[in-house]
Amino acid sequence: MITGHRTMATSHEIKALQTAPLLEVDCLKAYYKMQLFGVDREVRAVDDVSLKIDRNEIYGLAGESSSGKSSLIKTIAGAIRPPLRVVEGSVRFSFKDGERDIYKLSPQELSAIRWSHLSYIMQGSMSVLNPVRRIKHAFVDFALPHVNVKGADFTNLVERHLKRVHLDPAVLQAYPHELSGGMRQRVTIALATVCGPEFIIADEPTTALDVIVQKGVLLMLREIQQELKSSILFVTHDMAVHANLTDRLGIMYAGRLVEEGRTRDLFKRPLHPYTAHLISSLPRIGDEAPKKGLEGSPPSLADPPPGCRFHPRCPLSIDICRREAPPLVEILPGHRAACHVAQADPTRVEAVL
Amino acid sequence: MSPNLLDVENVNKIFARGGIISRSVNHAVNNVSFSLAADKPEVFTIIGESGSGKTTLAGMILNSAAPTSGRILFRGKDLHDVRSRRDRLEFMSHVQAVFQNPFDAFNPLKRVDRYLFSAAQTFTECRTTDKVEERVDDSLRKVGLSLAEIQGRYPHEMSGGQLQRVAIARALVPNPSLIVADEPVSMIDASLRMTVINLFKKLRDELGVSIIYITHDLATAYYISDRLIIMQEGRVVEGGDARTVLAAPQHPYSIKLREAVLSVEGAWRDEPITEAMPAVAS
Incomplete structure (x- = not known):
């Protein structure tokens, strides 16, 4: 019409x-x-x-x-x-x-x-x-x-x-x-x-x-x-x-897209430690397990940390994270993530949950 | 028997609008009663949507507004009698508040440490600079910060989570026995929210501070509260042990509220819409 x-x-x-x-x-x-x-x-x-x-x-x-x-x-x-x-x-x-x-x-x-x-x-x-x-x-x-x-x-x-x-x-x-x-x-x-x-x-x-x-x-x-x-x-x-x-x-984290995929996949199997934290820290009714907050504070975009911008707060960060920014690449079908650790071994991130 | 920490007895608050001809009243808080025991610190949650009167109730507990009828007793003393400057300071050193948006609570042109120093000078016996700084540093450490970190900084230089923790530290300076927190985490980012929520737990368990936590978020209420009341249009529709009430709500409004909570599992994702058309307010 x-x-x-x-x-x-x-x-x-x-x-x-x-x-x-x-x-x-x-x-x-x-x-x-x-x-x-x-x-x-x-x-x-x-x-x-x-x-x-x-x-x-x-x-x-x-x-x-x-x-x-x-x-x-x-x-x-x-x-x-x-x-x-x-x-x-x-x-x-x-x-x-x-x-x-x-x-x-x-x-x-x-x-x-x-x-x-x-x-x-x-x-x-x-x-x-x-x-x-x-x-x-x-x-x-x-x-x-x-x-x-x-x-x-x-x-x-x-x-x-x-x-x-x-x-x-x-x-x-x-x-x-x-x-x-x-x-x-x-x-x-x-x-x-x-x-x-x-x-x-x-x-x-x-x-x-x-x-x-x-x-x-x-x-x-x-x-x-x-x-x-x-x-x-x-x-x-x-x-x-x-x-x-x-x-x-x-x-998104600090101006970059860090993970992308079908919503259900992301919730079932997050590939970036930041996403994993966001999902695991959600309080739910009926769930009494203690939830942890993320240490540190979000980086300033005027002066972002070198390498991966999440590394100062990341429990999985390794040496390369401090030097090189990870590209956003497809790790699982239709599921992209920008994380050195997940790119080497996608199962590592689940361990933080 | 020692008196309760806080007694709220049949409290009403009525706001009247209009004049003689077109008078209408808004019954913001309708016959609310509850009490907090003095010897058992707890997180007491008030759940309600906007317009349910939860903030009005908080204002009355903080003695910034007087109830239209009913009494609020703090340690057996009616807040109505807390009038003189000395009494008010005494009361405020026991009951402190944390508000929703830390960026509104702090003046952007003032350094945040000034709030802490002036709280220490007003409410405590500390008079020398060293003593004041020690007291401020002490309460900042309780929230996981330190004076060295925040000294001389302005609100815009800090994240919402940090600033809210400074607001809580400010409330802790006089060693209060009750903190009224009005939606303290709804303006805070997801990654920092649980830090603040866990902090309230720690205050209850380690410092013995009772907390009145006002929220509309059932999930965080379930996570930290010991007891709760659910308010609708000024009335308490349901109350009791937090886990019991939220696991199996009885009142129709509580059931509706419980069902409206979005779960991560995405239960209603493909549900059809059954809602009726809302009527236009006349």
């Missing part, structure tokens, strides 16, 4: 695109470059990250604060401002109507793909919605320029879409403060999905919500993803959410 305005590609091209991954991030380096009193300073927030996201897939991204996950998604969305700059690498999308390299587009082309092809669900629903305007105005402001319907048709489209996210269309007349936190978050999800985008970036959409509400919102997000057949890049530090929602999972 809303794809009509897109220029249709030939069937041959569509077939070729359908097999290609929707998003390809290739050796991406994005640094914050600053000059303070004539001294150059750079913070390597995204350092040599490569990943692929397929169609109809929920890709999870986990990592602690200041691990560079927010910088990475901003770079992928093409929403970066100085001092954050892309130093190297590319971000390519294969949308249904053609391939786009985010950093070769003009600002007009970039804003044309926003919302209709690429949308963003933000964390704080209260800061997305204007507190002094009704919800319907948010839909008009965000979505109307990206669909080719107007007036009553647009209202119909929005109302039909609100029912999909389990909201009463009466919310359109409400002000943000009249809605509960869960409903506001549903509204922001509805805003991001109303144009049927192919790629959705969700930045901690449920972190601020209560447990019971969170479950409902996550289920709804999955349902709408399956309906639209779009892909979601889902960012959160909550491993339990990843276990329940995502198909594949990438773990």
